[in-house]
Amino acid sequence: MRCRFAGCIQPACRAGILLAPSENGTALCLLSSMQKVLVTGGAGYKGCVLVPKLLAAGYAVVVYDLMLFGSAGLPDHPHLTVIKGDIRDLPAFTAALQGVHSVIHLACISNDPSFELDEELSRTINFDCFEPMVVAAKEVGVRRFIYVSSSSVYGVSDAPEVTEEHPLVPLTPYSKYKVLCEPLLFRHQSPDFTCITLRPATVCGYSPRMRFDLTINILTNHAVNKGVITVFGGAQKRPNIHIDDVTELYVKMLEYPDALVAGEIFNVGYENFTVAALAEFVKKTVEREFPAKAPIRITTTPSNDNRSYHVSSKKIHRKLGWKPRFTIEDAVRDLCDAFKDGRFQNTMNDDQFINVKVVKRLGLK
Numbered sequence: 001m002r003c004r005f006a007g008c009i010q011p012a013c014r015a016g017i018l019l020a021p022s023e024n025g026t027a028l029c030l031l032s033s034m035q036k037v038l039v040t041g042g043a044g045y046k047g048c049v050l051v052p053k054l055l056a057a058g059y060a061v062v063v064y065d066l067m068l069f070g071s072a073g074l075p076d077h078p079h080l081t082v083i084k085g086d087i088r089d090l091p092a093f094t095a096a097l098q099g100v101h102s103v104i105h106l107a108c109i110s111n112d113p114s115f116e117l118d119e120e121l122s123r124t125i126n127f128d129c130f131e132p133m134v135v136a137a138k139e140v141g142v143r144r145f146i147y148v149s150s151s152s153v154y155g156v157s158d159a160p161e162v163t164e165e166h167p168l169v170p171l172t173p174y175s176k177y178k179v180l181c182e183p184l185l186f187r188h189q190s191p192d193f194t195c196i197t198l199r200p201a202t203v204c205g206y207s208p209r210m211r212f213d214l215t216i217n218i219l220t221n222h223a224v225n226k227g228v229i230t231v232f233g234g235a236q237k238r239p240n241i242h243i244d245d246v247t248e249l250y251v252k253m254l255e256y257p258d259a260l261v262a263g264e265i266f267n268v269g270y271e272n273f274t275v276a277a278l279a280e281f282v283k284k285t286v287e288r289e290f291p292a293k294a295p296i297r298i299t300t301t302p303s304n305d306n307r308s309y310h311v312s313s314k315k316i317h318r319k320l321g322w323k324p325r326f327t328i329e330d331a332v333r334d335l336c337d338a339f340k341d342g343r344f345q346n347t348m349n350d351d352q353f354i355n356v357k358v359v360k361r362l363g364l365k
Contacts, residue, residue: 034079037254038062038100038142040087040133041107048073048209050104050247055079057251064096065107068358073208088129094136102144102254103137109174110355117359119173126177131184134195144194146253147185149178151199151239151269154309161312164199164265171307186263194262196253200246201239201269201311205331206338212353216240216328219279220335221347223286223296233303234276239269239311242326249322256320269311270324276300278328285329289336 042051042063052075054061060079065071067084074082085092087107097103109122137145154162155169170176182197189195204216212221215238223229246268253261273281279298287294317323338344344353351357 034058034060035101035254036060036062036099037102037104038064038097039104039106040064043067043069043071043074043082043209044106044110045207045209045211046203046243046247047106049207049243050250051075051080053247053251059254062096062100064093068362068364069209069352087133088124090129090132090136093133094140097137097140097142100137100140100142102146103142104146104148104250105133106148109359117356121359121364122173122177126174127180130181134185134188138188138193143192144196144254145185146250147181147195147197149182149197149199150175151201151267151309151311152307153179153199154311156306157309160310161314162267162309163312164267164315182265189263194258196261197265198249198253199265199267201241203243203246204240204328205243205326206334207243210344210353211355212347213355215275215278216282216331217335219282220286220332223282224290224293224336224339225348227293228297228299229279229283231276231279231298231300232305234274234279234300236275236303236306236308237272237310238275238278238307239272239309240278240328241268241270241324242331245270245324245326252322260320264319266316267311267313268316269313271328272310281328282332285332286336289333
């Protein structure tokens with residue numbers, strides 16, 4: 001008899017050991033219902049929200065992360081394995097893949113200000129090691145590889161709706177390497193190895209491993225702690241997505257049938273507004289949450305970050321029936337609650353909240 005779980009990767013099943021018979025005569029491997037998922041960068045901003053969701057959904061989770069920010073944002077859980085490792089270390093990464101069913105690849109030198117760093121560092125982490133990782137995953141029997149790219153690959157566009165077929169115009173090393181990795185993943189798509197690329201909008205909201213170098217998070221931090229919001233530029237259109245929505249989607253991406261997602265690219269966004277409009281949303285929400293801080297001023301200054309695009313997420317809704325549930329206002333309120341609860345300290349000056357500053361300080365090579 002075979003285990004009724006297709007593609008079960010547990011050693012007992014591979015050895016033909018039946019742990020429990022089912023009533024209809026097929027075998028039920030008690031371990032196979034807990035698929036193992038490896039999350040690269042799983043101790044980061046999104047990872048610390050994603051990992052608890054994966055555990056709650058019944059997955060065993062392996063976090064593979066450089067731990068530049070530590071792992072305090074991760075839960076203590078019997079089905080969580082935390083490995084300090086560099087994705088450029090292929091033997092170590094391959095060893096971590098043993099028994100893994102799916103990979104969610106988050107790890108990178110993250111966000112567009114990474115151009116402030118040595119481009120060689122961004123290239124080695126965000127591009128050079130990518131295809132070797134994909135090949136290693138496929139060779140050890142991983143069944144699904146979910147690559148988290150970025151909507152910043154679209155650069156600047158006046159199109160009313162930027163779909164997945166829109167020309168890619170990366171403006172920074174970060175977005176350039178995101179673009180270059182996408183076709184490398186899909187060349188390894190096969191019936192036994194499902195490859196998916198997601199292009200999320202700018203993520204916002206609270207995480208146990210907090211970042212204040214993302215648009216909504218920056219604006220909220222300044223509104224709460226300075227009483228002044230500085231808008232750089234203002235006319236640029238920026239799509240946003242709540243951190244709870246995007247991480248819930250990553251979990252669901254493990255569950256969709258291969259026929260729906262194999263070889264597909266999906267934009268993942270929600271609300272598209274100009275940076276100036278985002279500042280107004282933040283101002284009004286913070287003033288409601290902290291009435292004593294009103295009125296909060298908005299000032300405008302020039303910006304050399306010209307990324308501007310109106311991302312369409314109609315494809316993922318049409319094909320998978322998925323749509324976000326949380327708004328920008330929800331993200332700002334969540335951050336305000338965290339400030340009220342004292343979950344952050346010295347957010348205006350502490351480098352730990354700014355990815356690029358931490359990488360610089362640690363001298364990562």
